[in-house]
Amino acid sequence: MEQAIYEDKRTSKIDKEEKRTILVKRKRNLKKFMPLFIMMLPGLLYFLINNYLPMLGMVIAFKEINFTVGIIESDWVGFKNFEYLFSTKDAWIITRNTILYNVVFIILTMSISIGIAILLNEIKNKIFVQFYQSIILLPHLISFVIISYLVYSALSLDTGFMNNTVLPAIGEDRVSWYMEPQYWPYILTSVHLWKGIGFSTLIYFAAVIGISEEYYEAAKLDGASKFKQIFKITIPLITPVIILLTLLAIGRIFYADFGLFYQVPMNSGMLFDTTNVIDTYVFRGLLGLGDVSMATAAGVYQSIVGFILVLTANFIIRRVSKENALF
């Protein structure tokens, strides 16, 4: 017992000395590393303002915002904004739309781009491969403002290509596209795929061309058909990439592509039932077309559920393949 206390004292003495030398070292270190800290300053300051201050700003979801007295002086109302939000039909609609669209997008994007990547890999002429890649990637670079012009040229009631050329040709009546919500799940999905398929094809293609030619040679010797090669070699070997990309997308399932859902339906109120998502709801609330406090509550709801989903997705990625986990 005594021995132990004595030992304890002795080690604490050594600890103190060690600590002192560490402190001195650290001071010298700080001086030495000062230029590095100065380099980091603008970036860290930026994240403080652009990312961390807004996180603190999330407290306004728990206030009744009164612009005449300012945000800081506004009254605290606890969870009242959330209660309001979840008592409206909107909360259900925006959650449903956000998740359902994302689920459809994830499944279609994955299966279509894998199919395209595999077919692209069949083409042996490098120049053609490069050419096709460039063309299908082009829509990825176009802003949603321009895309909404493109969609408008197809769907405008009076002058659109659909109403003037396509529908008359098949003997159908004109459709007021921007007023009939039932068509929009198909329209938005098509536009999303049109814009995004090139990008994800390129990612899958990078995985497909990484597969060693030897596997295919061996399979051919065994007389395996192309289909067999695809399902027994290509797809199993790119499965890690498929899982990774899918989980990352699931982590973002609570976030919608604002441009797609705001610009492409031209912000048409008649379509909200099938086009309103959390991001557009928050935006309209902010710009005074809805309730600011409820919009903030919806934003906080999105951030928190989104955060939980990212953590969950990463947890699963760690389980599946540790080196691909984000953290």
Next chain:
Amino acid sequence: MNDEKRWQIYGHVVMIILSVLAIVPFVLLIIASLTDEAVILAEGYSFFPSELSLEAYKYLWNMNDIITRAYGVTLFITAFGTVISLVITSLLAYPLSRKDLPYKNLFAFLVFFTLLFNGGLVPTYFVYTQVFDLKNTIWALIIPIILTNGFNVLLMRTFFKESVPDALIESARIDGAGEWRTLWSVVLPLATPIMATIGLFQAVIFWNDWMNGLVFLTDTRLYSLQVLLNRILEDIQFLRTADLGGQASDAMANLPSASIRMAIAAIGVIPMLIAYPFFQKYLKKGIALGGVKG
């Protein structure tokens, strides 16, 4: 062998169909912008209009003040914003790539956490309008998207770690180079691929951004091209109220709105279509580099 050939043909057929689908909307846009107004009203936007006309472009030429100004704003925010992005990103990424940086994990976490969690649009809006007076300034089009989150920083850090050997930095130090000098003359020359990639992605983001204009601007003189396009799409009437000077007001009476909409979108998209062949190579490389981790 026969099997190979057949699959090659499948590949070409599918890719040709996809390429056509990717291009066709742009073709319709350009043809529509070149179609006579009366023809559009009678036949709608069409690939084979019965009469072409340059009326919409002539009209836009008359209001070139607004459009030139918007182009100027877009060019400025794209050039300036991209440079600032690259400077801030590399200055933060380099120290984080150093194994000996004190509190490295803490700093890396602060950067990384911005990928996982964000305050959302409303608090961000209040920070930029109430704490900093960004509303109706040109900075509103630049600052919120310089970095957005830590993704590019982490991408660049990984590149530095993998492509700049520690020994090289050590020998620069022994030769008496300070940290700034090391970064400038040892690290950055090795980092041109990642600088090109991130620079390109950022340039596209700045060029295409319309949301900050929508959120922070009411002053039409600060409109970038995308913000102007957005405003015109919302309201073709905007053209009438915008300050166009005296002689243009005659043209207002018979505004060719159906073709002018498309002409103005064409003006927005054509520079991208022209520049695209020159940078598509770097873009594809960049996607392979950052895509999976993104």
